[in-house]
Amino acid sequence: xxxxxxxxxxxxxxxxxxxxxxxxxxxxxxxxxxxxxxxxxxxxxxxxxxxxxxxxxxxxxxxxxxxxxxxxxxxxxxxxxxxxxxxxxxxxxxxxxxxxxxxxxxxxxxxxxxxxxxxxxxxxxxxxxxxxxxxxxxxxxxxxxxxxxxxxxxxxxxxxxxxxxxxxxxxxxxxxxxxxxxxxxxxxxxxxxxxxxxxxxxxxxxxxxxxxxxxxxxxxxxxxxxxxxxxxxxxxxxxxxxxxxxxxxxxxxxxxxxxxxxxxxxxxxxxxxxxxxxxxxxxxxxxxxxxxxxxxxxxxxxxxxxxxxxxxxxxxxxxxxxxxxxxxxxxxxxxxxxxxxxxxxxxxxxxxxxxxxxxxxxxxxxxxxxxxxxxxxxxxxxxxxxxxxxxxxxxxxxxxxxxxxxxxxxxxxx
Amino acid sequence: xxxxxxxxxxxxxxxxxxxxxxxxxxxxxxxxxxxxxxxxxxxxxxxxxxxxxxxxxxxxxxxxxxxxxxxxxxxxxxxxxxxxxxxxxxxxxxxxxxxxxxxxxxxxxxxxxxxxxxxxxxxxxxxxxxxxxxxxxxxxxxxxxxxxxxxxxxxxxxxxxxxxxxxxxxxxxxxxxxxxxxxxxxxxxxxxxxxxxxxxxxxxxxxxxxxxxxxxxxxxxxxxxxxxxxxxxxxxxxxxxxxxxxxxxxxxxxxxxxxxxxxxxxxxxxxxxxxxxxxxxxxxxxxxxxxxxxxxxxxxxxxxxxxxxxxxxxxxxxxxxxxxxxxxxxxxxxxx
Numbered sequence: 001x002x003x004x005x006x007x008x009x010x011x012x013x014x015x016x017x018x019x020x021x022x023x024x025x026x027x028x029x030x031x032x033x034x035x036x037x038x039x040x041x042x043x044x045x046x047x048x049x050x051x052x053x054x055x056x057x058x059x060x061x062x063x064x065x066x067x068x069x070x071x072x073x074x075x076x077x078x079x080x081x082x083x084x085x086x087x088x089x090x091x092x093x094x095x096x097x098x099x100x101x102x103x104x105x106x107x108x109x110x111x112x113x114x115x116x117x118x119x120x121x122x123x124x125x126x127x128x129x130x131x132x133x134x135x136x137x138x139x140x141x142x143x144x145x146x147x148x149x150x151x152x153x154x155x156x157x158x159x160x161x162x163x164x165x166x167x168x169x170x171x172x173x174x175x176x177x178x179x180x181x182x183x184x185x186x187x188x189x190x191x192x193x194x195x196x197x198x199x200x201x202x203x204x205x206x207x208x209x210x211x212x213x214x215x216x217x218x219x220x221x222x223x224x225x226x227x228x229x230x231x232x233x234x235x236x237x238x239x240x241x242x243x244x245x246x247x248x249x250x251x252x253x254x255x256x257x258x259x260x261x262x263x264x265x266x267x268x269x270x271x272x273x274x275x276x277x278x279x280x281x282x283x284x285x286x287x288x289x290x291x292x293x294x295x296x297x298x299x300x301x302x303x304x305x306x307x308x309x310x311x312x313x314x315x316x317x318x319x320x321x322x323x324x325x326x327x328x329x330x331x332x333x334x335x336x337x338x339x340x341x342x343x344x345x346x347x348x349x350x351x352x353x354x355x356x357x358x359x360x361x362x363x364x365x366x367x368x369x370x371x372x373x374x375x376x377x378x379x380x381x382x383x384x385x386x387x388x389x390x391x392x393x394x395x396x397x398x399x400x401x402x403x404x405x406x407x408x409x410x411x412x413x414x
Numbered sequence: 415x416x417x418x419x420x421x422x423x424x425x426x427x428x429x430x431x432x433x434x435x436x437x438x439x440x441x442x443x444x445x446x447x448x449x450x451x452x453x454x455x456x457x458x459x460x461x462x463x464x465x466x467x468x469x470x471x472x473x474x475x476x477x478x479x480x481x482x483x484x485x486x487x488x489x490x491x492x493x494x495x496x497x498x499x500x501x502x503x504x505x506x507x508x509x510x511x512x513x514x515x516x517x518x519x520x521x522x523x524x525x526x527x528x529x530x531x532x533x534x535x536x537x538x539x540x541x542x543x544x545x546x547x548x549x550x551x552x553x554x555x556x557x558x559x560x561x562x563x564x565x566x567x568x569x570x571x572x573x574x575x576x577x578x579x580x581x582x583x584x585x586x587x588x589x590x591x592x593x594x595x596x597x598x599x600x601x602x603x604x605x606x607x608x609x610x611x612x613x614x615x616x617x618x619x620x621x622x623x624x625x626x627x628x629x630x631x632x633x634x635x636x637x638x639x640x641x642x643x644x645x646x647x648x649x650x651x652x653x654x655x656x657x658x659x660x661x662x663x664x665x666x667x668x669x670x671x672x673x674x675x676x677x678x679x680x681x682x683x684x685x686x687x688x689x690x691x692x693x694x695x696x697x698x699x700x701x702x703x704x705x706x707x708x709x710x711x712x713x714x715x716x717x718x719x720x721x722x723x724x725x726x727x728x729x730x731x732x733x734x735x736x737x738x739x740x741x742x743x744x745x746x747x748x749x750x
Binding site for chain 1: 464567570571582677717724
């Protein structure tokens with residue numbers, strides 16, 4: 001049904017440009033299949049909201065969007081991007097959504113240095129930290145930046161000393177656990193076990209049974225269908241531990257899921273690039289725009305992190321294009337220069353890029369609350385501005401830690 | 415059984431020892447050395463139980479598949495779509511009425527009706543043409559998958575577990591001893607036990623129906639020699655339709671089960687088709703006890719694999735299939 005909805009939106013966008021006018025073609029990818037379907041759908045809602053707010057006009061030109069679907073695997077993302085470039089002849093890419101996809105698309109971007117790639121929402125550290133592509137721009141923070149503040153809050157305010165983690169086995173969650181571990185272990189906390197499950201796991205019963213009993217909290221780095229499956233089976237197994245959540249775990253994609261298994265998340269602490277109940281007028285305006293763009297049954301009560309990211313990246317692209325008046329000559333060099341130095345006033349705080357074209361932005365520590373009517377929201381506990389990719393560490397120290405993986409970083413003070 | 419022991423004395427001993435070891439691992443309190451070597455007993459016990467209960471779900475899907483194949487020599491590659499559709503029907507009914515039991519009944523009836531239509535409109539027209547049937551069912555599964563994506567979207571659905579099934583029960587199996595000498599018993603999700611018991615009941619009823627009733631006799635005769643059976647005056651086409659309806663209905667029930675303790679979404683159809691193919695290849699095409707054995711083996715392999723060798727868990731299932739194909743290509747419990 002929703003897929004049809006997007007097709008209609010795309011068709012509308014196409015028909016809107018029917019009269020003679022120069023067009024700028026932009027390819028968009030989102031995970032509209034597989035485990036992360038719900039995330040991709042809400043990402044596209046954020047994208048459409050941005051178009052509603054900002055419009056599609058670039059001077060006397062008009063933006064035209066072509067949407068392609070992926071399933072969170074790197075090869076599906078490269079296939080979609082290749083199709084958009086070769087078949088649909090797009091000039092600019094707004095892609096991709098998920099961590100592993102991001103690393104693959106960044107590498108692919110190097111084979112098309114003449115085009116511009118604006119990351120839509122992916123958050124693996126490697127994408128912009130290791131051998132970044134000069135034509136790849138990321139206006140959202142990475143998974144580690146999105147965990148800043150959580151370790152400290154868990155250790156100092158909640159008094160957690162020993163935790164265990166369960167996460168999906170791929171780059172974005174590695175990056176999230178990386179960010180959590182650096183801060184939590186740096187303060188003296190211990191991570192006693194790290195379990196990794198394949199993306200798309202259905203049966204979590206054995207994983208749940210293997211959770212240690214002697215920890216203060218369990219950190220969940222899951223998303224989409226995996227998170228809902230986990231919570232459902234966690235409820236069936238009678239799980240009662242304190243929980244901590246990653247950025248796509250404590251998110252409207254999960255907090256608005258059907259059924260009552262999500263109630264296990266009430267009181268869970270998390271950190272992310274946004275907080276549902278933030279008072280800031282920019283955020284409130286965005287939430288209103290998102291709600292006005294779709295009927296209540298076709299959206300979440302409040303935008304998810306994916307919607308916010310797609311909104312932010314679409315906004316950055318449109319503003320940069322307007323700055324250069326849609327000039328894509330000379331291998332889009334003017335656009336690239338504009339993107340590199342633009343500073344956007346995104347719904348979730350000011351965002352600017354560093355030398356690797358990676359976002360420096362604001363992070364939020366949150367706690368899940370029930371609004372009294374059965375809907376769950378993430379409530380702001382702490383706002384941390386100006387979080388950079390090295391998480392405040394000296395670049396030389398940071399590079400010694402190693403790349404996020406199943407076992408990196410070690411649980412110690414760096 | 416006794417003939418097997420006479421013919422393969424060494425294998426019998428190995429199997430017996432393995433069963434004894436497993437029984438000891440399940441019942442005994444583990445000595446500290448063992449816990450250090452392979453982890454806590456609770457984890458092992460849960461993995462074993464999860465494997466067996468997951469096997470129950472696989473059995474529900476695979477038994478219909480193998481029944482249809484056994485009688486009609488028809489590899490129905492749209493079986494996974496029937497599973498997924500059953501799950502969606504179950505979700506719609508349980509969301510509308512709030513009744514879990516009703517979801518099962520509705521899923522069985524609706525999916526069985528689709529099975530009847532498939533048999534009458536598609537398979538009957540190409541009886542005995544294996545390749546054509548296979549190609550047509552692949553095509554149908556793709557069409558069904560897209561139709562369901564259109565109707566239900568890419569969202570994942572979860573069928574609400576009834577309140578009386580939520581939460582764990584305590585099983586009389588000791589997982590550890592506290593320092594005070596008090597025993598700690600295994601806590602296990604109620605819903606999985608109930609689903610497992612239900613699949614055992616269905617399996618036993620099916621076996622009894624096949625081996626103890628007149629209809630079962632006709633079906634078995636049909637498996638052996640369709641032409642002769644038809645020549646004796648049995649309405650073989652009617653039997654085909656009934657068996658197809660039953661097989662499809664079981665897939666529909668399995669969809670509701672899968673939607674309750676996992677979730678249903680696009681892609682589940684191929685996952686369960688693949689699972690049931692592996693199960694019947696391991697167990698033996700066309701054999702109900704074979705499907706049961708295969709389902710438990712694959713379920714155990716998946717769950718124990720995901721706990722003890724998480725990185726290679728997916729490979730284990732296929733390794734077992736390759737092993738069976740190499741050593742006993744007709745499947746473990748096939749008749750010939």
